[in-house]
Amino acid sequence: MRPLLQAEQAVLGAVLLDPGQLPRLSGWLRPDHFYRPHHAALYAALLKLHSDGHPGAGPQPIAPTTEDRKAGAWPTAAPTAGRDERLAWMDDAIAEANTEVRGLTAVYLHTLIAACPRPAHAPVYGRMVLEGAIHRTVAKHATRLHQMARADTVRGSAEDTLHYAQVLTDVLSDLARRWGTDPRPMAPPTPLPQPAAANQPPASEELLADEEYLLAVLTAHPDALGELVGWLRPEDFANPGHGRIYRCLGALHHRGEPVDEVTVLWEAQRRGALADGTLTAEDVLRLCDSKSPAGIADYLGEQVVRAALVRTAASAARQVRALADDESLAPGRLIGYALHALSPLDDIRRRWRAASGAPEAASAPHPAPQPTAHVPSSRADAALARSRPHPPPSPNARANAPTPVSPARSSRRSPS
Template structure:
């Protein structure tokens, strides 16, 4: 969506975006309550934070905290309205008597107050879902986190909790899946560091194939480079068959899978699996899978945000679409947790313990330097 132009510190008047539909729903609801305060008991569970507009939020909070008058008293005197203004003005100085009159005029049918309240709750659910998706995206891209996987899974749990709450408040209906065009998946990390980790995994896997046979939680599709994925598939296939595994047998398997072509000669393939191993396959496999987890978390986040940005989606469509895309992250999460059964379920302080299967830093540096 194009951003409005700012000139001399002010928005150009012809570019100020129009208010969203929920603005009118909030106005209509508040107008209905100003006309008939007793309708506060008929609109269901509604909190001030459910309102998008600040002044609307403050005014509704004042309504909840100020006992309404009886129907006859309210008709005869504006005392309740004046009290609302006195309570709300410290936080919303813009509220005035003419403003209250505008709210009343904006209500087409006070008897529809419960419907307006449902609209306010629905839009609040949309904004809440979007905020949690943004927090998930931030956790998946924050390189300063000491344990990004744990942070991402914590945010995923928070997003899942929001969806569970929505499921209890919004009724299913036909055509529940959103028709929003899904954004492309988040790009995989193909940095030199990521590719180095995959190369070290290939070298360690060739050197210690017995460990590879136990790493069923890692899949060829987890690799950022297709060639690395194909070579790992060769190693794991040999290991699962119980065949001998060394650089020559891996090359022979690679030939049968069509990997030996003019652009990738045998010597180059051999080089990828004969490097000096440092650490264990499990250690490097965990790092590879962690990058997959972070990438899937980014994909989940951008797709949930796309759902919430599409105003055509009903609350239940947001719920159904978000649950489906969150399931893809859960599938990776299950595999990740199989690799790290002793990891805590919530983020904790950084520790100085040495990774249980990792190589010393000098070994990694040496291995990368000799590539």
Template sequence: MHNATDPHSDSAGPDEPAPSPPVHYAEQALLGALLLTPDQLNTLDTLESGNFGDPSHTAVFAAMSALAPPEAAVHAKEPVWLNSVLDHARRQARGLTASYLHTLIRTCPDPEHAPAYAQIVRSEHARRTLRTHTNRLAQTATTPIEPEPATAVLAQADTLARYLDQLADQFAPHPGSLPRTPTPPEPPRNTGADVLDEERMLLATATAHPREMTRMPWLLPVDFALPVHTALFHCLTALNHRGEPIDPITVLWEAQHRGLLRDTSAQHVLNLLAIPAGSVEHWGENVLQRALLHQAHTTAERIRAYTEDPANSVHQLVTGSRRALADLTAIRTRWERTTSRTPGRSRAPRTTAATRASPPSTTAPGRPTRPSR
């Protein structure tokens, strides 16, 4: 039966919170074991108060860590340890009661299993922390920081990778290490006006100056946000690979052979290729950077799905997250290759912003720098 006076009672009524997760009971059992056998604190040196998810449990363990355990003979006769822990913990958790400390003791199945309970607490803390790193990666990718959003995203990806290395050292591997969590759908691409304008200008400028495409092996059709732009870049790269003439008409003919005109008109394709401006490499770098941010967002969503599946162990979280980061590493390699070769830009460390050069103009003086929309 639900105890209305116990804030940790989890028999939910119609308007009450959902039942507590298994780690809640592990936290209770661990604290109960330490209240019964405080000498076990010396065996849990890798556990910290911040590893607990419940604020009152955090306060209780912080109090235990700050206090000197009583002598065994004194502890066996008097509740000195419980009283000291309660008085100290109330500084952080004012609603904590002596009754709840006794509840912790009653819910501990076996005090000798304290190390196992501590491992459960550490595991769930690892899951929560990994989710926090993942959320930061997603936020950095979707709300980019100017003027170098890629630098900020890659720095956060490095922080996430370092945390995965820490977890790999702390938790032993085991068979069946791959998560079975279904892969979440890819988040939608950013198709704002600026994004589409940059892709259009890249296609038009590459059509007008096809030789510049030979300096861009790092840009792939998949980097484009709009499917029609992806298809047109396929056309350009195919013509360039075959050494055939490239202009709006030859690109249109290639588009027809690739079935692109089933979904769009010939005039629309010609309009997309009509107004070149700026440098092909400059627009290509912008397109690749947006693709990098999108892949970082996709990676973050995939890892977040792993952390939200309670069936995954910490080792499965590490293995699955590293595989997800590998997809980001692939596009990162292309990004670092192009930024190291762009004139006016120096190779920078992963977490240090570089200076972006202005794109050289390949258009006649007075020509518009943006197509009219």
């Protein structure tokens, strides 16, 4: 936490020394981006004084450098009026901030000033504060999504999980725009670690019973497979063996072959499900009871997809939280990797809505990007604080650039 604390002190010290730095920060750095409550209250107070036209927020005398402060020397060219306005700027900032918190004193303001090497570097210090806020915000919302998924597992619902998954996606998009990058999924160089099976909540007995009954219904009434293959996948089953049997049922149905416990057992053997120990012949014969009474296959399939959606959300939330806890990960990559971890939810959410008959939630349209000439100066300052601009490509390089090819959309297939 020490580097983040140093950055928060430095940006506040820069604004106290040179209030003219505030317009370069106010467009993208908010008080809630600060980790320390006292720092957030002081920054909010400085923003308010600046917007109210405080005399101390105008042009200031030359600020002392670090060398000047170490030597105890302050510029002597500053007029007395300028020094009085600066003192009033600091005193009023303390008074305004102490309406929200307690304990801010002039002594601590001098500590903040001493922590700022160069006031002109305020956008760089602000970027560091924003980077810490992005990690904390992503971790907080990922934790909330995981909690809602666990609660929905107990309740047997999925609405809260869907809501907080959308909240997390919207937060990532907003943070990307504040950071100055596009909110698009980015595959990490190495696959994200999958949560250990010991950390995953066990499937409920009710869900496993629904899966078993669904397999029996589909074996006895294979025509019902035509209603399910469009939105139910083998990987949606909580029990891997149940998913292997469903794949065998789908394969037989796709080929137009008879479906009963014997044909399913033969198909499971052909697919290696008996050899690798996933299933035994007794399991297949027990689960695929062709004498099973009729049941509502689409309702049972909907419960399987719903439970798979909640499990997928919980797994994605754990992955996003692990990414957010990695302080060495740059915000742009953190946001891209997090969106990539959430991407499996998009497909299963569409399939669950198709199964339940719920309409697709309308997503709010993103604002159109502004032309470069109208980009706010504060956002430009934030971008320049991160890196140097790349030189424009030469005309020859631009002419020889390959035309990007959009990836082909994968087709939906049956579970065979």
